[in-house]
Amino acid sequence: MIEYKELTKKFGKIDPLSINDYLQQDGYKMIRKAIKMGPKKILNEISLSRITGRGGAGFPVSIKMKSFANETGVKYIICNADEGEPGNFKDRYLMENDPHQIIEGMLISAFSTGASRGFIYIRSEYQNAINIMKHTIKEARKYLFLGENILKTSFSFDIEIRRGAGAYVCGEEFALIESIEGKPGRTRVKPPFPSQKGVFGLPTLINNVETFSNLPFIMRIGGREYNNIGSDFASGTKLISLSGNVKNKGLYEVSYGETIKDVIYILGGGIPNNRQIKMVQLGGACGVVIPQSLLDIQIDNERFHIFDSKIGAGALIVIDDRHDIFDIILRNMEFFEHESCGKCTPCREGHGQMVNLVKKFVNFQATKKDYLSLKSLANVIHETSLCGLGQTSPSSIISTMEFFPEDYEKRIEESVRRGQTNG
Amino acid sequence: MVNLRINNIDVSVEKNTTILEAAKKYNITIPTLCHYPDLHINSDCRICVVEIDGYYGLKTSCSTPVKEGMKIKTNSPKVLNARKTITELILANHDTDCPSCIRNMKCELQSLSRNLGIDTNRFENVLQRKEIDDNNPSLVRNPNRCIKCGRCVDVCKETQGMHVLDSMGRGHDMEITPAFGKYLNDEICTYCGQCANVCPVGAIIEKDNTDTVWEKLHDPNLFVMVQIAPAVRVSIGEEIGQQNGLIESGKLVSAMKHLGFNHVHDTLFTADLTIMEEGTELVNRITNGGVLPMLTSCCPGWINLAEQEYPEILPHISSCKSPQQMFGALAKSYYAEKEKLDPKDIYVVSVMPCTAKKYEASREELSVDGTNPEVDIVLTTRELAKMFRQMGIDFNQLDSVEFDNPFGITTGAAALFGATGGVMEAALRTVYEIVNEESLDDVDFHAVRGMQGIKEAEVVLGGQTVKVAVSHSLANARILVEQVVAGTSPYQFIEVMACPGGCIGGGGQPYGTTNEVRQQRIASIYEVDGKMVYRKSHDNPSIKALYKEYLTEPNSKKAHHLLHTHYNSRNS
């Protein structure tokens, strides 16, 4: 098997609602160890681990944590559990199956950086996860892992749950911060970055659920050892949300070195009904669409030509040969049109125009001019949008133009042919 | 200092300078749209993007600080294409019938499109027409022209502390409206018009009354009188293409006569009268144990806020009408009697820097007899400039003409009304001399001048130290008012103006009213004051004559009837 279970190894073996189950599996030992080590050593281990953020952007965690640790005064830690990228469900699994692991990861972060207050921001659609996390926080408080003077030290830290109310964009760090402050989820101008001026204007460290879940693991095996797992470009394991036209859809944990093909064929059991893969979308709706011929690439955070990160938050959406690229792109663009916050022009006005142009391809009414307009627009949105939403949303268009040029050409030819027959 | 390169020019600027500021310093123009000097940097429109070597994507120059060694291109093909595309996107969701827009040729979006060389739009127009709100006397909101730059929201929420407007909905459906998409007159809007002043396009504009004025000017049965506020003459020059906003008042009178006004008057006269009435009221309140602190009443935006949100403050507000209304009241009583005219045949126009004045003129209690308004109609500075353009007036060709009598003589004190702290300074000049029975050596009260949001000063009046304060912008007004309401205000007299900088920064002033421009206009106000023969309101011989001939004395019964008013709580 190619699975490498670390973050998910307790799944199904412990009752997520029982802190005792977690404790019996060596739970909360790593925060004890961390407290003994002291902040400097912890940050050094995290630095050695070379772990990158698991929310999609893949930014080195230690850089963010170190700059946050240098800030003074009241500081916040936010766990971003606003998982909304279509095709992703790993954070839900982590919350529903091993919630204390997340709390422990947040504790290690708080202790090593001097933060005293935390939030877990969970989308309301994840009602079950909200209930579990609320229960988990209560239990952790009861066992003195949260609150004043944790483990009888001077370290104090507590966590509050905040619910999202239906906005994909709140997965973006500043949009999420605005939402916690009781405002619409519209991002802010950077700099200053959240680690300098985040929630309520105070320094804030914001990480994804999976990132926090990795910290107890790093504490256990040490940064150097952790760095030995994975590929040259990324260390550790990655949770993969496998969905679409694949036999065994589900959540898998693999090391970063595995190939996309192996995940789909070995873990996923291949494509049902003996069909062929037409394309695979990596990361989610904001991800790159690749053809069958590229499936041998590894799952890691290496940049993919002009695309930010290859695998994003870890979704693999397998699409078989019954589907054409335009249907898929249209759904993606309609999603972003609906989820744009409206703040910056390219994203607010651009997605509707991309939907209009893609519809022309779907309806066999596209011209070469439409192709050029779409290409230019997709690039401008990608390059000028204020936040990650618009910067990544055109990925499926830009990548299909690169990897499926013949599909566009044929569609334009067919449009001309049909236009002539109709007209 | 930070060293970098912009378009092959070596640039050296202070740390924390933005790329936009750095470029400006070296005369490199980067186009902007949502950017407005004194407001927050929202970085929403993305027009000011530039290419930076080694940076991923394009960066907005308004929000990106310079870094040592940066190599920036402000005009690469990629940048130009991005700007063009973004502008096309805006135009594709905009009512682009430019010739029928009040901002035609004065529109920031139009200039931007022209400068970017946009001659075609690749994108389909997707504008969904929405209802225009013109249900109040002051402002018109046209959502079909809104480009969602966010300036109006920022100025309404932050500068004015009103938060009437905000972004509703999201994505493509996002609109800037009051709560529940209501009309402005359903909301606690003060009609200060700051939103209209910062709007880059024609989405929020003043209610245009020029057509009505043209009609009245050509009505043979009417005697049309016009009054001009002090803040207008220091800014209207900007509208007619002058570097400096200040226009010699003689030329302004001449231009007004060309438009066809029978009489041209100066609101400065009733500003002097306001000082006499308000100064006397203040002295009475102090000596007779009246309600203190007393707050000024000339600003209609402020009065709207007080009536709508602070009913407890109303007894503190001076009962004096504003100079605009005092003029109308005198025109239709004193002047009508003097010239044996029927008040119904007198039509009073005011030219104000203000959109809230339009609402003030329409107030029922500010009418001669319940039906005949003291002031019939109000034009903003911008509307007056429009009439000059319609008439094709060339200011270079104009002679100087005096203001008409009997309200001809005015003072420097009255001119100060246009600037923040001006009413306070004018009042102090008079109250000091009357109470202390000694003349001022230096009439300038520097403590109440300048752009600081809240200013305070102390004066000794009759052996008693009186503390005074001045605020401009409604957010600052709230600070002082909340002290009064809480009973912690240390002051006896407070000047409140709704707009930043006072009336010279009013919502009806020429576009591009930044703090820099405000300071220039304020300097002009002090220039006007300094050049006047009379510097104190109580020295004005015409005012003395008016009291002698008609009003008897300040705060007399007649003065009260004509020049004072009352306020009503509109707090629901």
Next chain:
Amino acid sequence: MSLEKILSKYPQKKEYLIEILLDVDEDKKNHFISEEEVTTIAKHLKIKESHVCSVLSFYTLLSSRERGEYIIQVCKDVPCYLNDNFNVVETISKHLGIEMNDTTDDRMFSLEFTACIGCCENAPAMRINNEIFVSLTKDKVIKIIDSKKGGNS
């Protein structure tokens, strides 16, 4: 639960606005927030109504217009689309006789789209109020809706 009771659950700070709105929406049979409630909430939190409205109109789970007792939200994103071989939306639409974004005449059901609800491994999926239903088939969808009609939430 009354609005007063919901308000008293949270500290009187504007940061709790979204929590309060979610509670009001959940609590009300027809899942919406009225103008009067906006006024009360704004006064309580010492914020402007326009602020409350900007939040209310931004988040899709909140609504200012009355909806059905059961809000059926169908995922329309790619993973569900790829596994939807019977058309979930059309099935519900036909069964209840309403179009997308409509509410049945008896105010029992509203039909809405939702962004991905993270159940892609068991697609297609839908959400009714706070309950999630996965691995949908035509029969299953009809059965679920009919069970709600029975009145047991």
